[in-house]
Amino acid sequence: KAGVTQTPRYLIKTRGQQVTLSCSPISGHRSVSWYQQTPGQGLQFLFEYFSETQRNKGNFPGRFSGRQFSNSRSEMNVSTLELGDSALYLCASSLAGSPGNTIYFGEGSWLTVV
Amino acid sequence: DQQVKQNSPSLSVQEGRISILNCDYTNSMFDYFLWYKKYPAEGPTFLISISSIKDKNEDGRFTVFLNKSAKHLSLHIVPSQPGDSAVYFCAASRNYGGATNKLIFGTGTLLAVQP
Numbered sequence: 242k243a244g245v246t247q248t249p250r251y252l253i254k255t256r257g258q259q260v261t262l263s264c265s266p267i268s269g270h271r272s273v274s275w276y277q278q279t280p281g282q283g284l285q286f287l288f289e290y291f292s293e294t295q296r297n298k299g300n301f302p303g304r305f306s307g308r309q310f311s312n313s314r315s316e317m318n319v320s321t322l323e324l325g326d327s328a329l330y331l332c333a334s335s336l337a338g339s340p341g342n343t344i345y346f347g348e349g350s351w352l353t354v355v
Numbered sequence: 356d357q358q359v360k361q362n363s364p365s366l367s368v369q370e371g372r373i374s375i376l377n378c379d380y381t382n383s384m385f386d387y388f389l390w391y392k393k394y395p396a397e398g399p400t401f402l403i404s405i406s407s408i409k410d411k412n413e414d415g416r417f418t419v420f421l422n423k424s425a426k427h428l429s430l431h432i433v434p435s436q437p438g439d440s441a442v443y444f445c446a447a448s449r450n451y452g453g454a455t456n457k458l459i460f461g462t463g464t465l466l467a468v469q470p
Contacts, residue, residue: 245398274456283458284399284444297457331398336457344389344456346398 243268244270245347247333259320262350266313272296273315274344275307278329287330290315322354330349358382359447361461369469374432378445381426385447389458390430392441392468398469399444403430420439442466 254260266273271353274289274297286299290309307317313334319326329349335342359378368374376390386407391399405412405419405428412419418431432439442465448459 245400272456274458276458276460283462284446286457286459289456299457329396332418333456333458341457343401344458345401345406346391348398349396351396 244264247330247332247347247350249350250348251351253355254322254355255321256322257321258303260352261318262317262330262332262346262352264315264317264332264334266315266332267345270334270336270345271313272335272337272342273309273313274333275315275317276331276333276346277301278331278349279325279327279335283333287294287317299353319352324354325353327354357376357462358385358445359445359459359461361443361464363447363460363464365465365467367467367469368435371434372436374430374435374439374468376383376430376432376445376466378428378430378461379426380428380451380459382447382449382459383423384449385459387448388419388421389446389448390429391419391444391446392439393444393463394441407470432466435466437470440466440468456459 272291275287278284289297293309304320311317331349332347335344356380389404390402393399397423403417447462
């Protein structure tokens with residue numbers, strides 16, 4: 242069965258631009274969450290969606306937003322990009338979003354802001 | 356505030372020996388713990404998990420131990436293999452009265468298994 246798929250894998254953007262990253266969860270998974278990994282801050286939770294509703298949000302500015310569609314696919318958007326937004330953005334999915342459900346990660350989208 | 360800590364940034368072991376990776380947490384409300392293995396530029400790969408109602412879970416070469424009173428968990432890999440060389444992250448989650456998949460990650464431990 243296909244894993245969590247993220248697109249694009251690599252992208253370069255200019256400071257001030259905006260970016261949209263896409264995530265297709267494992268078939269049947271309804272919970273999708275997003276994480277940011279940077280060398281300085283490690284892996285940090287951005288937000289989680291379940292049945293098209295944002296269920297949880299991390300401590301990131303409002304420039305970071307996301308949404309989930311009825312087919313459970315999710316997108317995250319970062320507006321007014323800053324150099325510090327350069328990171329690996331990871332999407333994760335699980336069945337029902339309960340503790341005890343294994344959470345699987347995609348390969349990530351590498352964003353470089355110049 | 357680092358709620359999940361992995362105090363050893365790196366660990367080196369000989370092939371065939373046991374690798375023990377440690378993780379401490381501060382939030383007693385965490386009720387589910389997971390270990391992930393990660394290579395550079397790739398997403399984390401799930402290894403093993405444990406619920407707070409258990410103190411041990413085993414899957415093949417991997418065993419996770421949970422000591423709730425000490426707020427400590429450890430991952431044992433026996434026997435260690437060169438292919439196990441990677442960064443290992445522990446993660447914890449808390450049920451806020453509903454379901455949530457918000458994971459709090461530790462800072463990772465780089466495991467190097469020497470042939």
